[in-house]
Amino acid sequence: MIDPDRLALEFQTLLTIESPSKKEGKLAYYLADIFKALEYRCFFDKSSENTGSEVGNLIVKIPGTLPSSPIFFCAHLDTVGPCENPKIIFDKGIYKSDGRTILGADDKSGIAVLIEVAKVLKENLFSYPPIELIFTTCEEIGLLGAKYLDYNLIDAKEGFVLDSENPNEVINAAPSSYQFKIEIKGKSAHAGLEPEKGINAIHILSKVLADLPFGRIDEETTMNVGIISGGGYVNIVPDYAEAKGEMRSHSEEKLSKLQKKIQSQLERVLSSYPKTEDNFPSGKVKFEKLFKAFNIPLDDPLCKVVQKAAEKIGLNAIFKKREGGSDANILNEAGLKCLILGTGMQKVHTTEEFIRLKDLILTANLVLEIIKTKSEMA
Numbered sequence: 001m002i003d004p005d006r007l008a009l010e011f012q013t014l015l016t017i018e019s020p021s022k023k024e025g026k027l028a029y030y031l032a033d034i035f036k037a038l039e040y041r042c043f044f045d046k047s048s049e050n051t052g053s054e055v056g057n058l059i060v061k062i063p064g065t066l067p068s069s070p071i072f073f074c075a076h077l078d079t080v081g082p083c084e085n086p087k088i089i090f091d092k093g094i095y096k097s098d099g100r101t102i103l104g105a106d107d108k109s110g111i112a113v114l115i116e117v118a119k120v121l122k123e124n125l126f127s128y129p130p131i132e133l134i135f136t137t138c139e140e141i142g143l144l145g146a147k148y149l150d151y152n153l154i155d156a157k158e159g160f161v162l163d164s165e166n167p168n169e170v171i172n173a174a175p176s177s178y179q180f181k182i183e184i185k186g187k188s189a190h191a192g193l194e195p196e197k198g199i200n201a202i203h204i205l206s207k208v209l210a211d212l213p214f215g216r217i218d219e220e221t222t223m224n225v226g227i228i229s230g231g232g233y234v235n236i237v238p239d240y241a242e243a244k245g246e247m248r249s250h251s252e253e254k255l256s257k258l259q260k261k262i263q264s265q266l267e268r269v270l271s272s273y274p275k276t277e278d279n280f281p282s283g284k285v286k287f288e289k290l291f292k293a294f295n296i297p298l299d300d301p302l303c304k305v306v307q308k309a310a311e312k313i314g315l316n317a318i319f320k321k322r323e324g325g326s327d328a329n330i331l332n333e334a335g336l337k338c339l340i341l342g343t344g345m346q347k348v349h350t351t352e353e354f355i356r357l358k359d360l361i362l363t364a365n366l367v368l369e370i371i372k373t374k375s376e377m378a
């Protein structure tokens with residue numbers, strides 16, 4: 001069964017191993033040593049060639065004692081900053097940093113739970129299906145590890161990502177997200193001496209942006225312009241301006257409508273200017289998909305497994321939508337159906353991040369119960 005002291009001790013050790021994005025090597029090798037000592041096979045994929053991390057994603061194979069289909073559990077190795085030389089404080093059952101750094105419970109709480117569960121499985125107290133653990137790199141800088149994961153190394157077709165807040169909340173849906181960049185090219189000229197020879201790119205860009213909808217578009221769609229830049233001197237008509245932003249929605253169709261809206265707004269504004277012989281002003285907009293939406297229906301067997309497992313440990317599982325992206329978006333898109341589980345981590349990505357030890361223990365019990373429930377239902 002889950003050993004709370006062993007779990008707590010391991011969690012504390014993990015918190016002291018720095019693992020900013022791209023520098024997950026030390027942590028990854030530490031984990032590989034633990035799993036090898038448990039006689040589980042470990043693989044590093046070649047994703048580092050594309051992610052720029054010093055190490056690939058780590059995949060651990062726990063052979064099952066049942067001949068049923070495998071399931072996977074995923075957690076990410078990297079943390080956001082600041083994370084240098086962390087000092088961990090444990091007070092009244094709560095882990096936090098000394099206020100200089102993040103804590104790193106995002107996502108070391110998930111990692112600690114998976115180590116503890118792997119140790120319990122080794123004791124062979126009950127039968128279980130084959131289990132694959134996926135530890136990804138570079139999640140915090142664009143889900144890169146998951147994007148370049150070697151899916152040939154994964155046999156499981158369904159599983160769970162441990163990377164959310166409350167242990168009783170299960171994320172079964174998340175939005176799609178695109179980033180966009182609008183670029184305007186005008187013509188420079190001295191602003192005081194011959195402004196009529198110039199075409200002001202900033203002015204054009206501001207007209208494009210002025211009539212676009214930003215903020216909450218509807219209950220499942222948002223759009224933001226977050227960065228604007230261009231020009232260089234107050235006395236020169238700027239010949240270049242750009243704006244960068246993002247859009248999210250649980251509906252792919254609504255995102256494609258928003259994209260068309262930006263495109264047509266750009267064309268409309270540009271067409272209101274006479275063109276020079278060399279074709280100025282000009283403009284373009286580029287869209288880049290960051291992640292794709294997923295939505296696992298509540299009657300899906302995977303949701304049923306969690307619900308049942310949670311019930312068994314006295315937890316009332318609540319299924320929720322999430323507004324951000326995570327490895328689960330990438331895995332679902334790649335055909336690895338998954339839900340996101342909370343681990344108890346709170347105020348993540350801030351120096352006030354904290355986690356209650358009791359939530360960490362609860363999560364470990366839930367994961368273990370999910371494995372048991374899954375084998376009973378197989």
Ligand SMILES: [Zn+2]
Pocket residue numbers: 076106107139163
């Ligand atoms: Zn995370």
